[in-house]
Each structure stands twice: as structure tokens, then as C-alpha cells.
Amino acid sequence: MSSSAHARMNCGEFRSTYIQDTTIFPTPLARRTAIAAVIFLLLAPTFLNSYFLNLGIQIGYYGIAALGLNIVVGFTGQISLGHAAFFGFGAFASAWLNNATGLPVFFCIPLAGAMTMAVGLIVGIPAGRIKGLYLAIATLASQYILEDFFSRADWFTGGAYGAMANPFTIFGFEFNNDQRYWYVVLFYVVLMFLFGTNLLRTRDGRAFIAVRDHYLSAEIMGINLTKYRILSFGISSFYAGVGGALFGHYLGFVSAEGFTLLLSIQFLGMIIIGGMGSVQGTLMGTAFMVLLPELMEGGVGLFGHGSSGLMQALAYIKEMSIGLAIILFLIFEPDGLAHRWKMIKAYWKLYPFSY
Amino acid sequence: MRKSIILGSLLVASLAFAGSTLAADTIPVGHLAAYTGPTSGVGIPFGNGIDDALAYINKHGGINGKQIKYKTVDYSYNAPRAVATYKKWMSSLKPVAIQGWGTADTEALVKFIAKDKVTYISASYSGHLTDPTGKGPKSKSAAPYNFFYGPSYSDACRGLVQWAADDWKAKGKSGKPKFIHMGDNHPYPNAPKAACAAYAKELGFEVEPSIVYSLKPADAKAQCLSLKDSGADYAYLANTSSSNISLLKSCSTVGVKTQFLTNIWGWDENSIKATGAAGDGIAWVVGAATWEDDAPGMKTLREVSKMSDPSGKKPRMLHYIRGVCGTFLMKEAMLKADAMGAITGENIKKGFESMKNFVPAGLEGVCSPSTWTAEDHRGMNLVNVYTSKYNGGDFKMTKLATVEVPRRPEWLGW
Numbered sequence: 183m184s185s186s187a188h189a190r191m192n193c194g195e196f197r198s199t200y201i202q203d204t205t206i207f208p209t210p211l212a213r214r215t216a217i218a219a220v221i222f223l224l225l226a227p228t229f230l231n232s233y234f235l236n237l238g239i240q241i242g243y244y245g246i247a248a249l250g251l252n253i254v255v256g257f258t259g260q261i262s263l264g265h266a267a268f269f270g271f272g273a274f275a276s277a278w279l280n281n282a283t284g285l286p287v288f289f290c291i292p293l294a295g296a297m298t299m300a301v302g303l304i305v306g307i308p309a310g311r312i313k314g315l316y317l318a319i320a321t322l323a324s325q326y327i328l329e330d331f332f333s334r335a336d337w338f339t340g341g342a343y344g345a346m347a348n349p350f351t352i353f354g355f356e357f358n359n360d361q362r363y364w365y366v367v368l369f370y371v372v373l374m375f376l377f378g379t380n381l382l383r384t385r386d387g388r389a390f391i392a393v394r395d396h397y398l399s400a401e402i403m404g405i406n407l408t409k410y411r412i413l414s415f416g417i418s419s420f421y422a423g424v425g426g427a428l429f430g431h432y433l434g435f436v437s438a439e440g441f442t443l444l445l446s447i448q449f450l451g452m453i454i455i456g457g458m459g460s461v462q463g464t465l466m467g468t469a470f471m472v473l474l475p476e477l478m479e480g481g482v483g484l485f486g487h488g489s490s491g492l493m494q495a496l497a498y499i500k501e502m503s504i505g506l507a508i509i510l511f512l513i514f515e516p517d518g519l520a521h522r523w524k525m526i527k528a529y530w531k532l533y534p535f536s537y
Numbered sequence: 538m539r540k541s542i543i544l545g546s547l548l549v550a551s552l553a554f555a556g557s558t559l560a561a562d563t564i565p566v567g568h569l570a571a572y573t574g575p576t577s578g579v580g581i582p583f584g585n586g587i588d589d590a591l592a593y594i595n596k597h598g599g600i601n602g603k604q605i606k607y608k609t610v611d612y613s614y615n616a617p618r619a620v621a622t623y624k625k626w627m628s629s630l631k632p633v634a635i636q637g638w639g640t641a642d643t644e645a646l647v648k649f650i651a652k653d654k655v656t657y658i659s660a661s662y663s664g665h666l667t668d669p670t671g672k673g674p675k676s677k678s679a680a681p682y683n684f685f686y687g688p689s690y691s692d693a694c695r696g697l698v699q700w701a702a703d704d705w706k707a708k709g710k711s712g713k714p715k716f717i718h719m720g721d722n723h724p725y726p727n728a729p730k731a732a733c734a735a736y737a738k739e740l741g742f743e744v745e746p747s748i749v750y751s752l753k754p755a756d757a758k759a760q761c762l763s764l765k766d767s768g769a770d771y772a773y774l775a776n777t778s779s780s781n782i783s784l785l786k787s788c789s790t791v792g793v794k795t796q797f798l799t800n801i802w803g804w805d806e807n808s809i810k811a812t813g814a815a816g817d818g819i820a821w822v823v824g825a826a827t828w829e830d831d832a833p834g835m836k837t838l839r840e841v842s843k844m845s846d847p848s849g850k851k852p853r854m855l856h857y858i859r860g861v862c863g864t865f866l867m868k869e870a871m872l873k874a875d876a877m878g879a880i881t882g883e884n885i886k887k888g889f890e891s892m893k894n895f896v897p898a899g900l901e902g903v904c905s906p907s908t909w910t911a912e913d914h915r916g917m918n919l920v921n922v923y924t925s926k927y928n929g930g931d932f933k934m935t936k937l938a939t940v941e942v943p944r945r946p947e948w949l950g951w
Contacts, residue, residue: 231629232628232629233625236625342727343641343645344641433617433621433624435616435617435620436617437616439617439641440618
């Protein structure tokens with residue numbers, strides 16, 4: 183992100199220190215906009231109804247997990263087809279920690295992230311040795327192994343029946359509806375996205391990008407490829423685990439059926455549509471993937487009210503529209519929504535003299 | 538300016554008024570359907586039955602003049618999606634009753650609906666849903682707001698086992714017959730597994746370790762070979778019909794001679810046609826009249842069917858008819874609730890619990906009598922065992938027996 187964000191420097195914009203060059207917000211306006219957006223979101227539950235809050239919460243927990251995937255795919259240049267399994271592991275781990283030990287959910291969510299990170303580090307080991315399609319298949323295997331584990335490990339997941347997850351509480355105050363849970367998710371979204379953005383400004387973050395851009399050169403420069411590839415999987419799993427835990431405690435019920443390969447592919451879809459290697463794009467892509475089926479449903483609802491034939495077709499239309507969206511993005515906007523957003527901003531900034 | 542303010546406030550007031558009357562005159566009901574996903578083969582006819590029945594009830598005056606405002610959502614047999622839909626409904630639609638579907642989602646929702654006091658009529662007949670107080674020694678948890686039309690999966694399987702024991706004797710065979718449970722590792726096929734095996738053992742069966750086959754139709758020759766090796770005499774198929782089609786075809790190829798038994802969702806008109814002669818002789822549970830039957834209530838049923846098929850020529854499947862029965866029972870419970878003063882989830886539950894050998898009005902001879910009490914939600918303990926013959930496409934379904942399963946207190950919720 184940081185490199186591309188500064189690729190188009192404005193006239194009269196001079197940077198004389200490295201600190202200026204690696205700032206998160208290139209202009210004061212960008213910083214103020216970001217702060218205003220967070221304040222707006224803090225006030226959102228007062229005027230948005232549950233339906234929109236629910237969508238926002240979905241964008242939040244999926245967005246956190248998708249950012250994790252973007253770290254491993256978009257920034258480190260690896261591939262993972264097992265992200266949904268990590269997402270699920272986090273959900274089960276948090277529910278299990280809370281149910282088995284009675285530890286408050288408040289602590290279970292980050293702990294679940296850490297447990298998922300441990301699993302991710304193990305699964306990431308093959309990444310130290312193989313790449314490309316072979317790595318894709320290795321991560322696919324982890325997806326299947328974990329999925330099977332979910333449906334069999336009765337002690338951990340409740341087996342095929344799934345597990346109940348208690349609501350998030352602080353000192354007995356339950357965050358059990360959309361208006362309240364919104365703040366829990368918002369807190370984690372801000373925290374995790376800030377962490378993600380900052381990670382990429384560190385030595386480790388730059389090492390990830392170097393591994394992605396040219397692994398041989400990176401190795402010659404002294405970057406330990408195995409270490410950074412595995413670390414990238416670990417951090418990515420941490421994100422997936424936290425996202426999954428937030429999902430589990432929001433829904434109140436965790437079942438193995440929710441974490442199939444299809445969800446892994448959807449996570450990939452989110453970062454492809456949003457923009458590989460863009461923190462901002464991750465959130466855009468997630469919002470797109472969450473809102474698209476709702477828009478399709480609204481559209482179909484306008485035409486066929488109560489017609490059962492159309493209701494039956496609706497499920498297919500929803501799934502197809504997501505597939506179609508991915509294909510169209512790959513053809514027309516391979517850099518994702520983040521890139522398109524920059525183009526729009528540039529267009530207005532330079533209007534009417536696009537030089 | 539002033540005129541527009543007055544007009545505007547009038548408009549707002551009339552809208553608010555219309556809104557309030559609308560709210561008072563409708564009964565919000567949710568319908569979670571499985572039109573897609575692994576169980577859609579039986580989910581589509583069942584869901585159509587519910588939709589038609591609701592439309593019919595609304596067309597004929599609703600519940601004492603109050604229309605049922607229902608929303609159908611296809612959740613693709615995905616339990617988390619069902620829970621998410623439920624949460625969405627509770628913040629907008631606020632249903633007093635829900636027509637649900639699968640075992641995984643219904644069991645996941647048990648605690649939610651008990652807290653929110655929403656009466657839930659499921660297509661899952663899991664034995665775990667039959668204990669309203671949670672007092673049963675083997676029950677998982679209390680399920681006070683759950684109801685379903687039919688014998689529980691466990692009781693149906695017990696009935697089949699009882700029938701199998703009689704069949705073994707009638708055929709004059711000696712020694713211990715072998716019984717096996719087959720199904721996917723999923724809450725629905727697993728629901729009767731332990732309960733049924735225990736009863737089979739009690740009746741003198743030797744119980745073999747169960748075999749897993751996919752709920753999504755797939756080649757099952759490997760499973761059929763295991764079945765052949767086990768030497769089982771009776772095999773209980775716990776999956777839904779589309780999955781059983783592929784299993785029976787595979788087993789016929791492999792040359793399995795086992796007598797197959799299957800539950801209420803495991804066999805129907807479509808699977809008889811699709812499986813052909815390979816499915817002949819299967820024994821399964823039927824929970825209501827069949828479309829060809831002659832009963833006083835068939836007239837109403839045919840009118841219900843015309844809601845989505847005005848020609849009235851489309852033959853309806855067993856599952857469709859059970860969907861209609863479940864919806865009409867809900868209507869009767871709502872009528873009882875209305876007589877109590879208000880149609881709330883709590884009163885609908887009480888309405889159900891006041892039914893004794895009850896058949897919904899207009900469907901006499903179609904729906905079997907059901908009984909619910911505040912202590913026991915096992916609506917039915919009579920199991921109708923049927924068998925089918927393909928006959929080159931002109932298939933026949935015949936009743937083999939009606940088995941009465943004892944209502945043992947220790948079986949409550951199991």
C-alpha cells in the first residue's frame with residue numbers, strides 16, 4: 183500500500199525524511215477523513231437499523247479475516263485455499279475456551295487468535311519449501327483436515343452438532359444485539375487494520391513484500407525466506423482466528439458447515455475484488471462481497487413478490503452474481519476496487535487538466 | 538407553507554395509523570426452507586406444501602380474520618445461515634411462529650427460541666426436540682418451544698426395528714438378526730443412532746458398527762461392499778431420499794441382499810421412480826395419507842394444492858402433504874391462542890399442548906392424530922411402515938403395518 187499510495191505525488195509535495203515517506207496518511211485531509219469515518223461509525227447505531235448494522239458487522243469480521251489473507255497472498259505472494267478453516271478454528275477455539283474454562287469472552291477472542299496462529303504456523307511449514315500450485319494444494323489439504331477435525335472432535339467443537347457461543351460481556355454487560363456488538367467489531371476492525379497497516383511499514387512487512395516481488399533477490403539481501411513465509415501464514419491465521427471468534431460470538435452458534443472451501447474461495451474473491459496488496463482495498467472488497475448478494479436479493483424482491491419459483495431461483499442468482507463479479511473484476515480491474523478508487527480520486531483532483 | 542405542513546402531518550398520521558392497524562391485523566411467521574442444498578430433493582415439496590397451506594389459510598380468512606404475514610427464506614441446509622436468518626427476523630419481522638427445516642439448525646436454535654418465546658414447527662423430527670422440560674434422563678436440553686408433526690426419528694426407527702423383528706420371525710429365520718445404521722456424520726442422520734441401536738439390542742438384534750455415506754448423492758459402492766461384508770440383515774438408512782437413490786443403486790450393483798429400512802425423509806415417489814427395481818421392497822415410514830388415498834380430508838388438500846397448481850393435476854409428494862399438515866396444525870394452535878386472548882408465541886405453544894389425538898379441521902384422514910402435553914412433545918407414537926414396488930414405472934406403495942412404539946418416560950428427549 184505504502185509504495186503505491188505515494189507513487190502519484192502531488193505538485194509541491196516534498197518529502198525530506200523517511201518518516202514523512204512512510205506516513206499512513208499522506209495528507210492532513212486523509213487523516214481527518216479517516217478519523218471522521220471512525221466517529222461516524224461510532225454514531226451509526228443511533229440512526230441505522232439492525233439490518234444495516236448486521237451487514238456492517240459482517241463486513242467487519244469478514245474484513246479482518248480477509249486482511250489476514252491479503253497479508254499472505256497480496257503482500258507475501260503466497261497462496262492459501264484454507265483460510266475458511268482458520269476462520270472456523272478461531273470461532274471454535276473461542277467458544278471452546280469460554281465454555282470449557284469459563285474464561286470471559288473478552289479474553290477468549292485474542293486467545294483464539296493466538297491458538298489459530300499456532301495452527302497457522304504449523305500449516306505454513308510447507309510454504310517454506312513449496313510454492314505456486316503445490317502450495318495451493320497443500321493449503322487445500324489443511325482446509326480438508328481442519329474441516330474433518332471440526333466434524334469429529336466432539337470435545338472441542340461439539341462434533342456435527344456444533345457448539346454454542348456465549349455473547350460478549352464486559353463486567354456482566356452483554357453485547358447481545360446488533361447495536362451493542364457493533365462496537366466490539368468496530369474496536370477490533372480499527373485495531374486490526376491499524377496493526378495491519380503498521381505491520382507493512384516495519385522491517386518484517388517490507389520483508390514480506392520483498393519475498394513477494396522477487397524471492398531470490400530477497401534471499402540474496404539476507405531475508406530468511408522460510409521464516410518470513412511461515413510468519414506470514416502465522417499472522418494471517420491470527421487475523422482469521424480473531425475474525426472467526428467475532429463471528430462465533432455474534433451468531434451465538436458455531437458449526438462446521440459454515441467453514442467450507444467455498445468460504446475460502448470467497449475470501450480470495452474479497453481480496454481480488456478489493457485489490458491484492460491493499461489494506462484499504464480489503465475492506466472495500468469485503469463490503470462488495472457482503473453487499474452484492476443483499477442487493478441481488480433486493481432486486482429480485484422488487485420483481486417477484488412471493489413467487490416461489492423466483493424465490494427458488496434467487497439462491498442461484500446470488501451465487502452466480504458473485505462468480506460473475508470476480509470474472510468481471512479479473513478482466514476489467516485486475517488491481518481491484520482500491521485501484522479504481524484511486525483513479526476516481528485522481529480524476530477529480532486533476533479535473534479538468536489530466537496531465 | 539402552512540397548508541403543506543398540515544397536509545404533511547395528516548399524511549404522516551394516516552401512515553402511522555395504517556401501520557398500526559396493519560401490525561395489529563397480521564401474524565408474522567417465518568419459513569426457513571431448503572430449496573437448495575443436499576436435502577433440496579425433499580425440501581422443495583415440503584416447502585411448497587407450507588407455502589400453499591399458508592396462502593390457502595390467508596385466502597380463507599386467515600386466523601379469525603387476521604392474515605398471516607410470512608416470509609420464506611431459502612437457507613440451503615446451512616445451519617449458520619439459518620441462525621443468521623433467525624437473528625435477522627427477530628430484529629425486523631419478529632415472528633411468533635416459525636416453520637423450520639433441518640435438525641442441525643433446529644437444534645442450534647432451541648435455546649434462542651425458548652428465550653424469545655417463538656413456537657417452532659420443524660421438519661426435523663429429532664428425538665432431542667421432544668422434551669419440553671429437560672427432565673428426560675438422556676435428553677440433551679429442554680426444548681419447550683419445539684414441535685413437529687410425526688413420530689420422532691428415534692421412535693420411527695424403533696418402530697422399524699420392531700417391524701424388522703416381526704419380519705424376522707415371520708420369515709421363520711433363526712439366530713440373531715444383524716442390524717446396522719447407515720448415514721452421514723451430520724446431526725440429522727445421527728439423531729436416532731444411539732436410541733435406535735439400544736432398542737434393537739433390546740429386541741435381540743446384533744448391532745454392527747455403523748457405516749457413513751454422504752448426504753450429497755455420490756457413488757456408494759465402497760459403503761455397499763462394507764455392508765455386504767458386515768452381513769447385516771437389516772440396514773437403517775438415515776439420509777434423505779436423493780442420497781438413498783444412489784446408495785440403493787450402488788448396493789444393487791454390488792449385490793447386497795440386506796433388507797433396507799429408511800426414515801420418513803428417506804423414500805418417496807421420486808426416489809421410487811429414480812431407483813427403479815433396485816429399490817423394491819424397502820420398508821419406510823409414512824407420516825400422512827398419500828396423494829392417491831381416498832379420505833374425507835383429501836378435498837381440502839386438493840384445494841390447497843391448487844394454490845400453486847391451478848389445474849389441480851399435479852400429483853403431490855408425501856413430503857408436501859406433511860408440510861400442509863404441519864402448517865394446518867400451526868393454524869389450529871393459533872386459533873386456540875386467539876381464544877386465549879392474543880396470538881403470541883407462548884399462547885401458540887399452549888395451543889399445541891392442549892391438543893389430544895388432534896387432527897386439523899378439514900384434513901380428516903389425511904393427517905394422523907397428534908397429541909402434545911406440557912411434559913411430552915412426542916406428538917405421535919404410531920409408526921406406519923410402508924413398502925414400494927417399482928412395476929416398470931407404474932409404482933405401488935403398500936402399507937405393511939402400523940407399529941405402536943411404547944411411550945417410555947426414559948426415552949423422552951432421546
